Amino acid sequence: MNPEPLDLSRLKILPLAARKSLTRVEEILIPPDATPAPCDERTASIIREAGTKIAAARKCGASVMLIYGAHLLRNGAALILERMMSRGWLTHLATNGAGSIHDWEYAFLGRSTESVEENVATGTFGAWDETGRNLHLALLAGALRSEGYGQAVGRFIAEDGVALPSAESLQRAIQSEPSHPLTAARADLLQALQAHRLPTGRIEVQHLWKHASIFAQAFRHRIPLTVHPGVGYDIISNHPMFNGAVIGRAADLDFRRFGAAVEGLDGGVVLSVGSAIMGPQVFEKSLSCVNNLRLQAGRPIVREHSIYVVDIQEAGNWDWTQGEPPKTNPAYYLRFCKSFSRMGGTMQYVCCDNAAFVHQLYQRLAGV
Numbered sequence: 080m081n082p083e084p085l086d087l088s089r090l091k092i093l094p095l096a097a098r099k100s101l102t103r104v105e106e107i108l109i110p111p112d113a114t115p116a117p118c119d120e121r122t123a124s125i126i127r128e129a130g131t132k133i134a135a136a137r138k139c140g141a142s143v144m145l146i147y148g149a150h151l152l153r154n155g156a157a158l159i160l161e162r163m164m165s166r167g168w169l170t171h172l173a174t175n176g177a178g179s180i181h182d183w184e185y186a187f188l189g190r191s192t193e194s195v196e197e198n199v200a201t202g203t204f205g206a207w208d209e210t211g212r213n214l215h216l217a218l219l220a221g222a223l224r225s226e227g228y229g230q231a232v233g234r235f236i237a238e239d240g241v242a243l244p245s246a247e248s249l250q251r252a253i254q255s256e257p258s259h260p261l262t263a264a265r266a267d268l269l270q271a272l273q274a275h276r277l278p279t280g281r282i283e284v285q286h287l288w289k290h291a292s293i294f295a296q297a298f299r300h301r302i303p304l305t306v307h308p309g310v311g312y313d314i315i316s317n318h319p320m321f322n323g324a325v326i327g328r329a330a331d332l333d334f335r336r337f338g339a340a341v342e343g344l345d346g347g348v349v350l351s352v353g354s355a356i357m358g359p360q361v362f363e364k365s366l367s368c369v370n371n372l373r374l375q376a377g378r379p380i381v382r383e384h385s386i387y388v389v390d391i392q393e394a395g396n397w398d399w400t401q402g403e404p405p406k407t408n409p410a411y412y413l414r415f416c417k418s419f420s421r422m423g424g425t426m427q428y429v430c431c432d433n434a435a436f437v438h439q440l441y442q443r444l445a446g447v
Contacts, residue, residue, distance in 0.1 A: 087316075087317075087318070087319055087321055088274075088319045089319075090206060090317065090318065090319050091202075091206065092206045092207065092208040092211070092318060092319065093203060093206055093207060093208060094207070094208055094209070095184070095187075095188055095207040095208065095209040095210055096188065098193055098203075098207055099193065099194070100184075100188070100190035100191055100192060100193060101191075101192040101193060101194065102153055102190060102191055102192045103189060103190045104185050104189045104190065104288050104291045105189070107153065107154065107155035108155045108157060108158055108291060109154075109155040109156060109158060109159060109434060109438060110158060111158050111159045111162045111438070111441055111442075113438075115435055115438035115439045115442060116432060116434075116435035116438065116439075117435075118431055118435055118436070118439060122429055122430075122431050122436070122439075123439070125387065125427055125429050126429075126436065126439045126440050126443055127443060129348065129350070129385070129387050129440055129443075130440060130443035130444050132348050132385045133168055133348050133440075133444060134444065135346070136346055136347045136348050137167060137168060137170075139346055140343075141343060141344060141345060141346040141347035141348075141384075142170050142171060142340045142341070142342075142343040142344045142347040142348075143168060143169050143170050143171070143347055143348045143350075144169075144170070144171045144172075144173065144340050144341075144344070144347070144348070144349045144350065145160070145163075145169050145171070145172045145173070145350045145352065146172075146173045146174070146349065146350065146351045146352070146354050146357070146358040146361075146362065147172065147173070147174050147178065147350075147351075147352045147353055147354055147358075147433070148174070148175060148177075148178065148352070148353035148354040148355065148357070148358075148433075149174065149175065149177035149178040149180075149181050149353075150353045150433060151178075151352050151353050151433045151434060151437065152174075152178060152181050152182055152185070152293060153181055153191070153192065154432070154433060154434035155434055156433070156434045156437050156438070157185075157290075157291050157292065157293050157296070158290070158291075159434075159437055159438055159441050160172070160293050160296070160437070161290075161293075161296040161300075162441060162445075163437075163441055163444070164296060164297060164300045164302050165300060166444070166445075168444055169302060170302065170303075170340065170343070171302070171303050171304075171305070171337070171340035172229075172293065172297055172302065172303070172304040172305070173229075173304070173305045173306070173307060173333075173337055173357075173358070173361070174229075174293075174304070174305075174306060174307075174354075174357075175306070175307055175308060175309075175312075175354070175356075175357040176306060176307075176308030176309065176312055176313035176315070176326075177312075177313060178293075178306065179214065179228065179229070179232050179294065179306050179308070179313075180210060180214065180313055180314060180315065182232070182236075182292050182293055182294045183210065183213065183214055183232060183235075183236065183292070183294070184210060185288055185291045185292060186236045186286040186288050186289045186291060186292035186294075186295060187209065187213070187236075187284070187285075187286050187287075187288070188209075188288075189287065189288045189291075204314070204317065205313075205314025205315075205316070205317035205318075206314075206317050206318070207314070207318075208318070210314065210315060210318075211314070211315045211317065211318025211319075211320055211321065212318065212320055213235065213284055214232065214315050215271070215315065215318070215320045215321070215322065215325060216235070216241055216243075216277075216282065216284075217231045217232045217234070217235035217241060218231050218232070218325050218326065218328075218329045219243075219264075219267060219268045219271055219325055220235075220241040220242070220243060220268070221234065221235075221329065222261070222264035222267070222268070222325065222328055222329065223244070223261060223264055223265065223268065225260075225261070225332070226329075226332070227305060227306070227329050227330070227332035227333035227336055228305065228306035228308070228326070228329035228330055228332075228333050229294060229297070229303070229304035229305045229306045229333055230298065230303070230304070231329060232294050232306070233292075233294040233295055233297055233298030233304060234298055235284070236286045236289050236292050236294055236295040236298070237286075237289065237295040237298045237299055239283060239284060239285050239286055240281065240282050240283045240284040240285075241281075241282050241284075242280060242281045242282070243268070243272070243277065243278070243279045243280065243282060244268075244279065245279045245280075246269055246272050246273065246279070249265045249266075249268060249269040249272070250269065252265055253265050253266060253269070263324070263328070264328060267322060267324060267325050267328075271320060271322070275319065275320055303336055303339075303340065305333035305334070305336050305337045306329070306330060306333055307330060307333060307334065307337070307357050307361045308326055308330055310323040310326060310327065311323075334361065334364075334365065337361060337365050338365045338368055338369055341362070341365045341366055341369045341381065342369050342381075344369075344381050344384045345381055345382055345383055345384065346383045346384065347384050347385075348384065348385050348386075348387070349362070349384060349385070349386045349387070349419075350387050350389070350440075351386065351387070351388045351389065351415065351419060352389045352390075352433045352436060352437060353389065353390055353391075353433040354415065355390060355392075355414065355415040356414060356415070358415065358419075359414055359415050359417075359418030359419055360414075360418070362418070362419070362422065363418050363421070363422060366381060366422055366423075369381055380423070381423060381424075382423060382424065383424060384423065384424035384425075385424055385425050385426075385427075386419050386422060386424055386425065386426040386427070387426075387427055387429060388415055388416060388419050388426065388427070388428045388429065389428075389429045389431055389433055389436045390415055390428075390429075390430065390433070391430065391431070391432060391433070392413070392430065393430055394410060394413065394416055394428045394430060395408065395409055395410020395411075395413055395416075396410065397410040397416075399416050399420050399426060399427065399428045400425070400426070400427060402420060403416075403417050403420050403421065416428050
């Protein structure tokens, strides 16, 4: 059997404002100077240690990487992260595709999230016109500037839209420079212009809540923010404009930029906050690439880095500072602990609300 693939061009999409959104900016944002949620003494001790390690890393110019899942944004940490970026305590941020989608929706509409169970049953889950359309516009335009996923979306939000070249100029560039590195990106945009009747020139998209966008603030502070999506993982797949090549091209560049941050990690710090799958999977591949290149150049592998993994799931009653448990122990199958425990340096797991951890860490660094 060889069934025909789904024709996504026939999807019925709806205005984003018509969706019943479950979270609002004004309800979730945490003021950085507010009293943070309490944590137990062990967690407080680890946060104090992490603050000391981050200060030392920045003093010696080492990377401080925050790898986060979408729930950190949805739990209201955007203003806290902006403060940390503005004070130079974070040098690289990374998230998954969902992190980019919720970020854009908060910036554009001031609200995000939906009931998966209700909307899958009605065929409306993810079928929201503006989300799929504008994120694809950001990536299509960003590719012509050799921008990765995070930078392209950050610019789109910060600059309230994008400018698209004409179909004629794209055709001329493709014909005159067929082997140019941007030829595939130009062809994808040309196809999108024609298939979806997109306007050219300046396309204005107001983002009235850009203060709630981690992407916009990272772009403003010139701090790399990379996105590591999976094709078919995210709701922008549920849109007639879905183009896996466009997403993959942007993610390709972001993986290599993530590696540049890992290259600077000697004596640095990794904070993996609420990223149970993307964080450990991307980090282990990137660290291997960096070590591969270093060894070829006669240099030592990445060392003396500290990793703090934060999630709300119990760690299987296992002390991860002692390495990984045997395969007979259920804790062995906690990917977000196991992978990071194999990455050299030191690793500690913290069972804590992700926004509370970041809030406590910010105030520790700020000396509050």
